[in-house]
Amino acid sequence: MVLDGRSTSALTPRESVIVDTVRSLYRARRLTQAEFARAEAELGRRNLVELVTLAGYYGMIGAILNAFDVDLPPGAS
Numbered sequence: 001m002v003l004d005g006r007s008t009s010a011l012t013p014r015e016s017v018i019v020d021t022v023r024s025l026y027r028a029r030r031l032t033q034a035e036f037a038r039a040e041a042e043l044g045r046r047n048l049v050e051l052v053t054l055a056g057y058y059g060m061i062g063a064i065l066n067a068f069d070v071d072l073p074p075g076a077s
Contacts, residue, residue: 008020020035021035021051025055
């Protein structure tokens with residue numbers, strides 16, 4: 001569901017807002033006012049800051065791994 005972009009309607013409200021927020025950050029590089037308000041209402045300001053920070057961190061690590069063409073460890077698939 002998360003990887004293939006399907007609807008998050010089957011998830012709990014909290015799970016749904018987490019997935020939808022991170023999708024928006026990666027696709028549009030921002031949140032609309034409505035997306036921000038929804039996420040803040042469900043998660044609270046502190047948890048929203050942590051979610052955005054974590055998404056950014058993983059994006060940064062992904063960029064570094066891609067830039068340096070890092071392969072999986074031997075034996076990993």
